[in-house]
Amino acid sequence: MTASEPTVDLTIRPARAEDAETLIDLWNICALTRWWNDPRQDFQRFTDSANADILVGEDDGQVVAGVCVGHDGHRGWYYYLAVHPGCRNRGYGRQIVRAAELWLSEREIPKAQAMIRQQNQEAAGFYEALGYGHDAVGVVSRWLRDPGLPPDSSVSPDSEGNLDVTITYLEMTSPPQDAPPHPPAGQRVALMRAERPPVSFYRFLYNTIGAAWLWWERRALDDEALARVIQDDRVEIYVLYVDGVPAGYAELDRRAEPEIDLAYFGVMPEYIGRGFGRYLLGSAIHMAWSYAPERLTVNTNTLDHPRALSLYQKAGFTPVGQESRTIIDPRLTGLIPTR
Ligand SMILES: CC(C)(COP(=O)(O)OP(=O)(O)OC[C@H]1O[C@@H](n2cnc3c(N)ncnc32)[C@H](O)[C@@H]1OP(=O)(O)O)[C@@H](O)C(=O)NCCC(=O)NCCS
Secondary structure, X not given: OOOOOOOOOOEEEEOOHHHXXXXXXXXXXXXXXXXXXXXXXXXXXXXXXXXXXXXXXXEOOEEEEEEEEEEOOOOEEEEEEEEOHHHOOOOHHHHHHHHHHHHHHHOOOOOEEEOOOOOOHHHHHHHHHOOOOOOOOOOOOOOOOOOOOOOOOOOOOOOOOEEEEEEEEEEEOOOOOOOOOOOXXXXXXXXXXXXXXXXXXXXXXXXXXXXXXXXXXXXXXOHHHHHHHHOOOOEXXXXXXXXXXXXXXXXXXXXXXXXXXXXXXXXXXXXOOOOHHHHHHHHHHHHHHOOOOOEEEEEEEOOOOOOHHHHHHHOOOEEEEEEEEEEEOOOOOOOOOOO
């Protein structure tokens, strides 16, 4: 797909259940997903609602555009308007918004609205080109449930510098039934094992990914001790590259076979929320099961990304135990520099 090709008519239709992953990938590519929204739940709610729909636009049988349209009985609204980056400036955005307008008109809704983030000048320009004006209103909002911790938020220690952490242990005792996941569409993705990686490269991955989640154990090892672990043939480190850039890694520890532990798994901050985590995790799980272990284990704690636990469960892990621990905040001991 390349930009600026002649406009063709999109085939626009309501989304079906099987469009979910394609559409979520599209939202991710268009940077529309946010850590406080669950895109799968949003997809389900928009498609289940009597007052909302998701319209998708197909070009040559491929979903290249989408919009969630709905109304509250008074006004119509759009969310998740997206055109695949490789298909922009061909009039697809215009076509799908016009289809959404028709959807609303058929329900006798007199006015359509969209919320645009202030920094999203592209969307503002696009809507203006379609005849939309800027209303002199602001949006007020209040969370009615706790949205959890943002990925870059830092937890605070108590007055003595301690952090209370709850660790959840999970296991998987049979291989996944599903095929390995596809990487997010439209990205150049490679997954490569880093064999006997240099300590410096490993520290780059671990420290960058783990800083927000206060990963400290490997920081506490000196180079020699760390090399003994990561250069062991039974420790497999798979690095995810996106457009040639290291974007995450997964570490399988086979030193206690027939059990395998997914010792570390994470995505670089810039790549969070774009579908790479699900892909990397699914791939690591399939890799682990290629050794036919008796069980595959993983653990996560309350300092990790708020969605880590549900991601593991969705991938097929079951919680088997929990443990509470108090640790000294690694930022106070100097293990994690705060600058
Ligand atoms: C906004 C978006 C949907 C536009 O899709 P598109 O298919 O490229 O838009 P179209 O080709 O249909 O353009 C329609 C009109 O908008 C204009 N337009 C598109 N992008 C524009 C921009 N960045 N600035 C100014 N005008 C723009 C086009 O020039 C065209 O005008 P014309 O018909 O008078 O020539 C697409 O850029 C996108 O998916 N962005 C990322 C997701 C996003 O921000 N969604 C909105 C969230 S509020």
